[in-house]
Amino acid sequence: MLDKPAMVENIGMAHGLLFIAYVLGAIYLFKPMNWNFKELSIILACSLVxxxxFYVERKYL
Structure with missing residues (x-):
């Protein structure tokens, strides 16, 4: 990022932690939200797109 590797390091770390939090949150909500495995698969696939x-929030939450 504008030739500043520390910026990439910090932003990359935050991005990775938020991604892991999203995946763990989806797994944590699997039972309470009564999702089936197909819905969980869609929710986890949406984390890559x-x-x-935003689609998950609108449709499943």
């Missing part, structure tokens, strides 16, 4: 979590 840009703006996918």
């Amino acid at each position: 840009p703006f996918g979590p």
Whole structure:
């Protein structure tokens, strides 16, 4: 990022932690939200697509 590796390191770490939190949150909510495995698969796949979590929020939450 503009030739500043520390910026990439910090932003990358935050991005990775938020991704892990999303996946763990989806697994944690699997039973309370009464999702089946197909819905959980869609929710986890949406974590890989840009703006996918917005679709999940609108449809499943």
